[in-house]
Amino acid sequence: EAYGLEQPLWFAPDGVKDEFSWRRSTDFEHVAAEVRAVREGVGLMEISGFAKYSISGVGAPAWLDELLACRLPEEDRMTLAPMLNSKGKLIGDFSLANLGDNEYFVAGAGVAEAYHMRWFLQNLPDDGSVEVMPHGAGIVGLSIAGPKSRQVLASVTSEDVSANAFTFMDIREMDVGMAPCLVGRVSYTGDLGYEIWMEPEYQRHVLGVLLAAGAEHGLRLFGSRALNALRLEKNFGSWAREYRPIYGPYEAGMGRFVALKKQADFIGKSAAMAEKEQGGTMRLRTFVVDVKDADVIGDEAIWLNGEVRGWVTSGGYAHGSSVSVAMGYVPWGCANEDDGWEIEILGERRSAKLQVEPLFDPKAERMRG
Known part of the structure; x- marks a missing residue:
């Protein structure tokens, strides 16, 4: 479970059980089939277990600029956002989306939500210019990924999601079926893909229209074990494994997302500069x-x-x-x-x-x- 939300590890056919082993076990060939479905067609997985936050207010851009090491994205765009402590070590790894009108959507590791909220509140200005709202189970999500994922999304929305109109790391509000959703063009699989966020009362509807639209494309559900196999092919690290407070951003290969030249004196900036110069x-x-x-x-x-x-x-x-x-x-x-x-x-x-x-x-x- 992840904060009370069931997270599928893999989808077992009837009669097959998950058997623990230090070696490869009963899940191996079935996880392989889930991976193949994503790489060759389209897969769908649950992403509600991620932590989700809304950050808003007239002071939100300046506050985020000092809280996060990245350069803030333009409106309707996303970026990967490392967060450092004063020693320049990684304490957060988020996707940051600029929704316009001083409103931002942030997604990160669900297991670190309480820790990150403490850090946000500890560094929040006391003038009321910034509001941080953790959504918990109030926002849920689905992800579709694979070379046919664009065709599936295009068939369930009136928005133009073609390659030129909806580019990598774009984010946009759109109806999926009859449900209002926030859709970002990004995927931890490292493939063409989309993250689709909605309020809980719409999730079953969104799932239904995606499954129906994906049927002709061979859409298959996949779990977190397949996701692990997919992200490994891209050298993508994960929170609490590759990214932890004992590593610096340049040690962890995240230096390209650290904006040392931006004007804001973000937390950990001087330490990050020293790490870049000295190598860690x-x-x-x-x-x-x-x-x-x-x-x-x-x-x-x-x-x-x-x-x-x-x-x-x-x-x-x-x-x-x-x-x-x-x-x-x-x-x-x-x-x-x-x-x-x-x-x-x-x-x-x-x-x-x-x-x-x-x-x-x-x-x-x-x-x-």
């Missing part, structure tokens, strides 16, 4: 691992030339690319070594290869197209 100590890296029948789950040792040099943060089997993937941190000084890597899985050291480019769509042509 660690680097997040992605590896393809030569495995048998078990994949990493996190905290496995990363070896280089016979010595333990780092640790795995997350991973799994990337079904779309038919390889086992591990993400983890290693010292900056050896982070670009080509050979000599091994990752320990169930007591056995398995050879690993540094994977610099994403396995899927390395130029992001599908995601942005």
Whole structure:
């Protein structure tokens, strides 16, 4: 469960049960089918478990500019928004949308909602110029992703969602079926996709019209295990694994979203500048691992030339690319070594290869197209 909302891990056919194992288990082939549906057609998943916030008021733009390390997006646009503490370490990883009229929509890790709300309120101005509203279960969501997702969305809305009219990281209010929704062109799958947010009373209707429209395109439901396999193919990190308060943004590969040149003196700016200049100590890296029948789950040792040099943060089997993937941190000084890597899985050291480019769509042509 996620804050009382059931989150499907995977969808089991009749007669198949989820059986725990340190090795691959009963879910393996069915998660693979969910991944294949997304990469080849269109998939749909529940995203209500994310934390959702509305931030508004005449002081909202200036406050967000000092709270977040990114450059604020233009109206009807979104951006990835790292949030740092005073030491320049990552304490948040959000999508930030500018809805116009000093109103912003923020989505982030559901597990960190209480922590983030404490930070927001701690740094809120006392002049009443900014209001932060956590939505909890008051806003729910669905996501569709895959090369046919645009066709599905276009068939259930009167809005122009063509590639040129609704570009990557655009966000817009539109009716989906008969329901008012907020739709962003973004997907954690790394594919063409959309996040669709609505009030709870509309979710069943939206789900119904999407399933009906998607039937001719082979739409399939997918769960969080498939999502994990999909994001690994894109080298996408996740909150509480790759992104935590012990890592800086440049160590975590998020430096391109840190706007050191913006005028605002955002929290952690001086520390982030120092990290960029000095390099930090660690680097997040992605590896393809030569495995048998078990994949990493996190905290496995990363070896280089016979010595333990780092640790795995997350991973799994990337079904779309038919390889086992591990993400983890290693010292900056050896982070670009080509050979000599091994990752320990169930007591056995398995050879690993540094994977610099994403396995899927390395130029992001599908995601942005």
